[in-house]
Amino acid sequence: MAATRRLANTVAVITISHPPVNALSSSVRHALVKEFGEASRDPKVEAIVLNGSGRKFSAGADIREFGTSAIKTVSLEDINSTIEASQKPVVAAIEGIALGGGLELALACHYRVADIQAKVGLPEVLIGILPAAGGTQRLPRLIGVPAALDVIVRGRHIPASEALKLGIVDEVVQGNALDAAIQLARKVIGYPLNKKRLSTVRISSDSNLEDFLDTAVEKAKKQFRGAKAPLACIEAVRASVHLSYHQGLEKERQLFFSLWATGQPQAQQYAFFSEREAGKWTHSSGARWDTEEAKPIRTAAVIGLGTMGRGIVISLSKAKIPVIAIEQDAQQLEVGKKAVNSLLEREAEKLKQQGSVPSSNLGSVHFTLDFGELQDVDLVIEAVYENMELKKEIFRKLSSVCKPDAFLCTNTSGLNVDEIASVTHRPNQVIGTHFFSPANIMRLLEVVRGQQTSLTAIATAMNLGKKLGKVAVLVGNCPLFVGNRMLGPYLEQASYLLEEGYYPEEVDQAMEEFGFAMGPFRMMDLAGLDVGWRSRTEKGLTGAKVPQGTPARQRLGSRYSPLADILCESGRFGQKTGRGWYQYEKPGGRTGKPDPWVKDFLQKYRKTHQIKQQPSNPEQIVERCAFALANEGFRILEDGIASCPEDIDVIYNNGYGWPKYRGGPMYYASSVGLPKVLDTLEKYYKANPDVPSMKPAFLLKKLAALGGPPIKEWRTQVGKPVNKL
């Protein structure tokens, strides 16, 4: 049954029942019409309460129905209008979640009672649409335009206590929201309902409100770069000010259809389900997320409290896991301790504002220099410098100090996990946990399985990721894993574009207009150019190890761009030195301006090397950079390093600022059309045979030859995730 009805004295309780989240599928909507109709007609019923089974009100429309004929049967807004018009009072009993269409349904009720643990919100914007069952019209009429706009445009999940302050719910209870709702329903029998029917409320407009809405549009354009849904949300809320409720509804509906036509909702909904699929990992042995048991992690340790280590400590502490934090000497320990404590204070402040007690919601952190104190921890995460010898030294120590069943994780951003594991007595317990910076904020976690990593270790690391609120993606072990490996060809193309006549700000602008949070040069300046330089020096691509007579723009027979090396040789490491691809107001400054030095340097460089200049074409910038990324993604799939294109897209959406409304690099390639991607790469490679990264991947050719099947069908061509390297 999609909804059930029972009678509690004179109150009918209608319960939505569609596990796991009570999504309002077509069958639920049909059942609601039936049960609500019967309750309305039943003379024994004087009031109605609406709730959800499994202590969850509802997660809203069934997203899987979008794009199918099911969504068109029984409109949710028709149900909402019927509820609102009811002559008997209707109370929503909100437990767990009332999101999207779930909250819209509750807003149509005359009263709302929420459990203190519940969260409400209109998160449609996060899946590329707008609340389209009256939410953009009812919420502003209930809590005012500014507050409603904030809720709708940001799509956040609002805790019950805040919902009460905002006026979204009438009552918050500790304990049983259903009982409280039934009590309230009984109390209000016979009260007039007119003022409780939100569609009848009028919003008064003035010039301040208009200015507010105009400013919101400008802000959203900047903040959500290229995403259409936030702007549509603002337009729909604007309609609530100027139009009647019914005209506003019509506007909401039109905006929904125009959004659907952009393709952005489809990409964002693909991203939503891909994230959920990533948690359902499979292993070449046939083992899966639901066959392997994770070990509980009750205590953890972090080695190294630099940029990454401190963020990892905070993540663990926020998940209420007590942490031991270790540094190499007293001075570094003091620096790390200060940084961690200041971040913890911020977290505690946030918790206080939400009405929670920090001491019971944050795990303790103990600082020490003594590895001996690690003998009882369940899991250690190493985050020392990216240096193989140092990492081996640490893992030797950990192997001898930690209890035999402790898991040993490395946060390396690309070193060989098997080599690190080889120095321990327990390579099966060693695994890569690659966090992204800042580790307490970024949602992505690449979990790197080594050759000998046990299934329990995989299950435990994946489970820990979930507990930390991350999207964990299981990947294979190869230099730089998935995300950073794909960056190589992308940054290479960006550099070649500079050689061929573009400037950093032009390339960045094209990629930012495409939707990236940051173009490649801003990103390099932020990360520090010295990181890549050190690695290239170690590999002998630059510096003293380069053989005499090697052409400046060639290495090992392939094209090479020494531009970043030359910048580093001039001490330009990016933001940290105040100079990089851009100039900054001071070392550590954040605001980059185009630098005349860089312009002059590039012009001289092009002249010296007699490089043919390309005519300006921003489309070409995007194609070369984005297709280079996707092509490496296809190779990663061929190599068995990622198990499906969806995983690669989850990595790019959550770790590299790829615009979610374009789904991810693999989804993008699929939506552009694989034959077109192949053709572009083939042409480029034919003209530039010295750029092997642009040679079309075998898997791309295979899929293009099949006519470019939908992305969900690629898995069958990819095969099992076996590391073939």
Ligand SMILES: CC(C)(COP(=O)(O)OP(=O)(O)OC[C@H]1O[C@@H](n2cnc3c(N)ncnc32)[C@H](O)[C@@H]1OP(=O)(O)O)[C@@H](O)C(=O)NCCC(=O)NCCSC(=O)CC(=O)CCCCCCCCCCCCC(=O)O
């Ligand atoms: C709810 C959550 C917070 C739960 O989180 P958590 O506990 O972590 O569990 P998850 O793993 O995330 O989820 C468990 C499980 O549930 C699935 N799921 C979750 N939510 C939904 C959902 N809304 N629909 C379907 N399935 C859902 C999830 O995928 C998992 O299953 P699995 O994948 O099999 O493992 C969290 O899940 C969450 O945040 N969910 C999303 C909440 C959300 O975004 N809600 C808004 C939904 S959209 C909405 O309500 C729209 C409306 O306002 C009404 C629209 C009316 C439209 C009118 C227009 C009519 C015309 C349409 C025509 C269409 C165009 C055309 O076809 O031509």
Ligand SMILES: NC(=O)C1=CN([C@@H]2O[C@H](COP(=O)(O)OP(=O)(O)OC[C@H]3O[C@@H](n4cnc5c(N)ncnc54)[C@H](O)[C@@H]3O)[C@@H](O)[C@H]2O)C=CC1
């Ligand atoms: N910075 C970044 O954006 C990212 C870095 N990583 C990886 O994370 C690891 C750490 O990187 P960062 O935090 O950036 O480095 P960092 O240089 O900021 O910090 C490293 C810390 O390790 C400490 N350390 C060194 N030797 C130690 C020892 N023997 N015992 C205890 N502590 C020791 C140092 O004192 C320093 O505080 C590296 O492997 C890096 O590749 C991964 C993802 C992103």
